[in-house]
Amino acid sequence: MKSNAKHWDRIFDKTKDARLGWYEEKAAPTLALMAKIPEWKSPRVFLPGAGTSVLIDALLTKGARLILNDISSAALDRVKERHTDKRDAIHWLCKDISQPVPVDVPAADIWIDRAVLHFLTDKDTIEGYFKNLKDVLRVGGHAVFAEFSEHGAPKCAGLTLHRYAVGELSERLGESFDLVSQFDHTYLNPNGDPRPYIYTMYRRIDG
Numbered sequence: 001m002k003s004n005a006k007h008w009d010r011i012f013d014k015t016k017d018a019r020l021g022w023y024e025e026k027a028a029p030t031l032a033l034m035a036k037i038p039e040w041k042s043p044r045v046f047l048p049g050a051g052t053s054v055l056i057d058a059l060l061t062k063g064a065r066l067i068l069n070d071i072s073s074a075a076l077d078r079v080k081e082r083h084t085d086k087r088d089a090i091h092w093l094c095k096d097i098s099q100p101v102p103v104d105v106p107a108a109d110i111w112i113d114r115a116v117l118h119f120l121t122d123k124d125t126i127e128g129y130f131k132n133l134k135d136v137l138r139v140g141g142h143a144v145f146a147e148f149s150e151h152g153a154p155k156c157a158g159l160t161l162h163r164y165a166v167g168e169l170s171e172r173l174g175e176s177f178d179l180v181s182q183f184d185h186t187y188l189n190p191n192g193d194p195r196p197y198i199y200t201m202y203r204r205i206d207g
């Protein structure tokens with residue numbers, strides 16, 4: 001099945017957050033990577049597929065300015081309900097991240113992808129994703145990826161995945177990105193099933 005807005009809206013409409021197959025109570029592994037970023041002063045953070053993640057809340061608490069994108073308006077509506085007080089402080093986007101982002105999207109200091117990129121399975125959509133990342137992330141900024149590893153399940157949310165090793169991420173980002181940190185992490189989904197992820201963080205050193 002192809003990843004599309006209706007597919008994701010249906011999932012978010014019928015599933016409570018804590019039952020989503022990727023739900024985290026705390027976004028601890030992502031926050032551990034971000035703790036390695038030296039200059040943290042109200043950074044602008046772009047989430048390409050924010051979902052309803054608790055990471056959003058953690059970042060707002062830390063004073064980040066957010067650009068929240070998701071292909072699913074149902075997911076974004078749920079986040080809007082949770083943050084009625086902060087609605088105006090967030091730049092909302094409801095786009096397929098493999099397609100060009102609007103030109104008025106502000107440059108980001110940090111790009112954080114947990115379990116989004118791996119849903120893009122064909123060459124054009126993957127290339128479109130990385131073009132967006134390079135258009136949006138400023139030089140000196142950081143990109144964080146948490147994707148199903150090559151040892152991970154072949155499917156999630158009913159969709160076939162393109163699983164990642166660090167080598168492929170580094171290759172797609174190119175020489176203008178330095179690998180800062182990487183680790184394996186086995187996430188347990190709400191049914192208790194292990195889901196091996198790779199976590200990586202890169203720093204953009206050049207345009």
Ligand SMILES: C[S@@+](CC[C@H](N)C(=O)[O-])C[C@H]1O[C@@H](n2cnc3c(N)ncnc32)[C@H](O)[C@@H]1O
Pocket residue numbers: 003008022023024048049050051052053054069070071072075095096097098113114115116119
């Ligand atoms: C597995 S969930 C992860 C959500 C969130 N990052 C988290 O860690 O809780 C994947 C998310 O990516 C969104 N998504 C899937 N394909 C997308 C695409 N092509 N463009 C933007 N968002 C997409 C889905 O709607 C969903 O919110």
